[in-house]
Each structure stands twice: as structure tokens, then as C-alpha cells.
Amino acid sequence: MTSPTRPLFARLSAPGDDIVRFTVDGVEATARRGDSVAAALLACGLALRETAVSGAPRAPYCMMGVCFDCLVAIDGVGNKQGCLVEVAEGMRIELQRGRREAER
Numbered sequence: 001m002t003s004p005t006r007p008l009f010a011r012l013s014a015p016g017d018d019i020v021r022f023t024v025d026g027v028e029a030t031a032r033r034g035d036s037v038a039a040a041l042l043a044c045g046l047a048l049r050e051t052a053v054s055g056a057p058r059a060p061y062c063m064m065g066v067c068f069d070c071l072v073a074i075d076g077v078g079n080k081q082g083c084l085v086e087v088a089e090g091m092r093i094e095l096q097r098g099r100r101e102a103e104r
């Protein structure tokens with residue numbers, strides 16, 4: 001007997017889940033109401049950012065506000081910790097790639 005294979009972060013949906021629609025870099029996506037932004041993006045199979053120094057991909061690690069590997073831009077505001085923000089209807093999320101520009 002073979003065991004079924006599943007992606008590491010497969011979504012376990014149930015009928016009647018309350019769905020929230022948002023965009024990631026302009027592409028429409030969905031999540032369950034109550035998901036954090038980080039959880040929603042992991043369920044989409046996305047790494048969240050690339051490091052400023054080497055460009056290495058990073059994904060959420062601690063899911064509790066400690067590691068800062070979940071930084072994203074939310075509704076135009078950069079460096080938000082995706083694990084601490086609940087995804088909301090119509091939210092615009094942008095993945096952060098490389099070095100950020102400082103405001104002058």
C-alpha cells in the first residue's frame with residue numbers, strides 16, 4: 001500500500017470555510033478568514049522575500065513575531081511581519097525582494 005503524497009503545507013479546507021480574497025504582487029489569491037498573511041502565503045506555496053545581501057529566498061519560520069523572515073509589504077507599507085497580521089478582504093500584499101529603498 002502506498003501512502004498519499006502531499007505538499008509540505010497543503011491546505012486542509014472544509015466545506016463552508018469563510019474565504020478571503022487578496023492579491024500577491026497583483027495576482028489574485030484566497031485564504032481562510034482568520035489566517036495570518038504568512039499562513040496564507042505559505043498555503044499558496046510562496047517564499048515571502050529575498051535577503052538584501054545575497055538574494056536568498058526566505059519563508060516564515062517562527063510564526064510568532066521573532067525571526068522576521070516573514071516581512072512583506074501590505075497595502076503599500078513595507079517590512080510588515082506577515083505572521084502578526086490577519087489577512088483581510090482586498091488586501092494588497094507585495095513580496096519583498098532584495099534591498100529596500102530608504103525614504104528621504
Ligand code: FES
Pocket residue numbers: 038059060061062063064065066067068069070071081082083084
Ligand atoms: S515568521 Fe518569524 S517573525 Fe514572522
